[in-house]
Amino acid sequence: MITPKYISDLLGAPMAAVVQAEAIAAKATAEFIQEVGFSKSEVNEDGNFGTVRNVTFSYNRIEADGQTRMTNISVPLLTVIPIPSLKVAEAEIEFDLALSQPNSSTEGGESSSGKDRRSPFLSRSLRLKAIIGKKAQEGKANTTNSATANMNVKIRLAQAEPTIGMVQLLNILDNADKEN
Amino acid sequence: MSQLNSIIASILSDINEAKAKADQTSSELARTYAADKILRYFPVPRINIENLEVEIKYAVNSVEEKPIDNAATRKKVNDFIKTFTDETASSVKKAVENVTKTNELYEGISKIYPSKEWELSLKEKMSDILVKSFKPNDPSKTKDLAANGLRNAIPDLLPVVKRSSSMAIVPTDKGDFRLMGLDDQGKSEFLVDKEYDSEAEALKDAKALTSSLKSKKVEVTSVKKDENKKVEIGALKAGNRTFNVLFGGKSINDPKPKASLEKAINIKAEVLNKPQRDVPNWLKASKPAMANINPEKFEDDVSLKLATEKVINERLPLFEQGINDIMSKNMTTVLNVNVDGEAIKNAQPETISTIKFSLSAQDFTLLDDDQEPIL
Numbered sequence: 001m002i003t004p005k006y007i008s009d010l011l012g013a014p015m016a017a018v019v020q021a022e023a024i025a026a027k028a029t030a031e032f033i034q035e036v037g038f039s040k041s042e043v044n045e046d047g048n049f050g051t052v053r054n055v056t057f058s059y060n061r062i063e064a065d066g067q068t069r070m071t072n073i074s075v076p077l078l079t080v081i082p083i084p085s086l087k088v089a090e091a092e093i094e095f096d097l098a099l100s101q102p103n104s105s106t107e108g109g110e111s112s113s114g115k116d117r118r119s120p121f122l123s124r125s126l127r128l129k130a131i132i133g134k135k136a137q138e139g140k141a142n143t144t145n146s147a148t149a150n151m152n153v154k155i156r157l158a159q160a161e162p163t164i165g166m167v168q169l170l171n172i173l174d175n176a177d178k179e180n
Numbered sequence: 181m182s183q184l185n186s187i188i189a190s191i192l193s194d195i196n197e198a199k200a201k202a203d204q205t206s207s208e209l210a211r212t213y214a215a216d217k218i219l220r221y222f223p224v225p226r227i228n229i230e231n232l233e234v235e236i237k238y239a240v241n242s243v244e245e246k247p248i249d250n251a252a253t254r255k256k257v258n259d260f261i262k263t264f265t266d267e268t269a270s271s272v273k274k275a276v277e278n279v280t281k282t283n284e285l286y287e288g289i290s291k292i293y294p295s296k297e298w299e300l301s302l303k304e305k306m307s308d309i310l311v312k313s314f315k316p317n318d319p320s321k322t323k324d325l326a327a328n329g330l331r332n333a334i335p336d337l338l339p340v341v342k343r344s345s346s347m348a349i350v351p352t353d354k355g356d357f358r359l360m361g362l363d364d365q366g367k368s369e370f371l372v373d374k375e376y377d378s379e380a381e382a383l384k385d386a387k388a389l390t391s392s393l394k395s396k397k398v399e400v401t402s403v404k405k406d407e408n409k410k411v412e413i414g415a416l417k418a419g420n421r422t423f424n425v426l427f428g429g430k431s432i433n434d435p436k437p438k439a440s441l442e443k444a445i446n447i448k449a450e451v452l453n454k455p456q457r458d459v460p461n462w463l464k465a466s467k468p469a470m471a472n473i474n475p476e477k478f479e480d481d482v483s484l485k486l487a488t489e490k491v492i493n494e495r496l497p498l499f500e501q502g503i504n505d506i507m508s509k510n511m512t513t514v515l516n517v518n519v520d521g522e523a524i525k526n527a528q529p530e531t532i533s534t535i536k537f538s539l540s541a542q543d544f545t546l547l548d549d550d551q552e553p554i555l
Contacts, residue, residue: 007194012201015227019205022225023212030218049217091227098521099236101182126186128194133521136237147521150237158541160228 004100004129011153014093018157025086037078053077091157096149098133102126184238184515188535191234199544202227233538238517239527246514247507249316256510260502261310268495269303272334275487283483284368285341285360288352293339305333310499316507323500327492334488341481342383345473346448347390348481349382357382359389361425361444364451366473369444370427373413383478385423390476392418394452398445403438412437416445451475 038049054074061071133149206226213219247253276294280286286293313325342349348360357379359372372389376382392398401422403414412428414437427441434440452475473479518524524532 006197007191008197008201011195011198015198015202015229016205018227019202019209019225023209026213026219026222026225030216030222033218087223088225088227090230099519101518101520101523126182126190128187128190128519148525150519150521150524152233152235154231154233155229156231157227158230160226 002131004131007097007128007130010095010097010130010132011155014095015155015157018088018091018093022086022088029083029085032084033078036081037076055080087159088157089159093153093155093157095153096133096135097130097151097153098147098149099128099130099151101128182517182519184517184535187236187238187517187519188537191236195229195232195234195539199229228541229539229544230541231538233536235534235536236519237524237532237534238519239524240515240517240531240533242516244514244516245511247316248510248512253316253506253510256506257314257503258311260506261307261314264495264499264502265303265307265310268491269299269306271491271495272302272488273299275491276338276484279483279487285343285348285350285366285481285483286339287368288350288358289339292353298337302334302337305337306330309333314503319500319504319507322503323496326499327496330492330496331489334492335485338484338488340379342379342386342478343473343481344386344390344478345475346393346451347386347478349376349379349386349478359386361427361448363444364447370414370425370441373424373426386478388421389416389418389423390452393445393448394476396449398449400438400442400445403441405437412441414438414441416441 034049037053039051039053053076055077056072056074058070058072060068062068130151131147133147135152136148136150203226206224210224213222213224273294280290280293309329310326313322313329315321315325339351341351343362345364345366346362348362349357350360352358352375354375357376359374359376359382360368361370361372363369372385374385376385389398397419399417401415401417403412405411406413406426409426411426412434414425414427416423416425425441427444428434428437454475456475518527
């Protein structure tokens, strides 16, 4: 990676990737449920999954009168096999960046737009860019072409509860679907 | 080269933006999940930053003292400006009063001008200019802006008298204008007995009378005494027009008023016909208000302007000193640093420093009054 990127992009990309990866895993689980648990391979337009795929087995059952009778039991397949479901409980991201500082005359600050009415003390006058760099090692000169990092970032992520807003959004969409 | 606080602020903003990008992804996924018959029963992926550590290596380029421009400093400056404005407006008013009470050109307005209300308007105007002039990082610019602002703004609040060396158009407290004849000392000699609605109208008559005086076509046709007003009324015939003039108020018992008026008219004619000469610089410096007054040409009288400028010039160093005192007590040490990877590689080892900071989950959570997370 040669072109310097904004630090927010470099930090945001792995975090968003964790979220997206979890979604991909959830999608795979959903497909597993659909393919294994139901008889149709594709969902109809009306959302009908088709018939639940059952497993049927027979066994000798002793009745109240002491007689033994052959009995058939049918249970949904999904209830007897484990469903693969993965969730990222915690993630750690660490990387090293070589910062690139713009000249003061070309600093891409937001205050220069004239729209920022905050006091000069609070306005953001600088936006740094960086490239992924190589960690500097004590006493060793950097002999490769890669840039030597001067910023190290460690982020520990954990699964969060859905926000109130997100729960409300899901409820609204669910209700709208039922009303249709 | 940037200040270290800007660098850290920039990185903190980037961290917030990065978290927002992850939340944006969760938000988009929420819609996808809701539309899916199976995924709608799954929790939408959402992450929290439990802990974030940043370590940055930077090269110190310079260390400097800079004034702090914050609300507390602004308040001190505004308080100082208020006091300064009150004192300066009061001094300006006194200087203006001194001119209007002693200079006969302003006699017609001296009863109502300058008033308390005028002083308040002056204060407002001055305060507005001084607040806008304040540039915390550039004291000399503050001084220049304040000086120029005040010098340009105050004349707007001063009455204008247009005058030549022998005649003046003076304002009255009713808002109209009178035409005044002046002697060689600039003192009132006579007053044309007419109230002019506009300065232009008065100026037209002033020029006509001046022209007649210069061509020696002004004749004193009669003089009579008005016992009630305690003035002499003289009739001046200038070409085909007659101007009634009031004079002699201070020497009503002049035994030969007509001769006195004729003498005054003749002196004016002489002055108007005398070849003009350059006023030497020492005289201009000694009597700036009287220097360069043209016998024929009507120009703005500068007495009030000079009086107010004198006050402003005396007060401006105090303004500069006051602002400097406040700013010198509100200084902060600023590190100008370079975080560019290449620049650090080439920097002197002793200038290189490291800063580490960490953020916890709470730093990314909105808390209510009981310190409980809102979301």
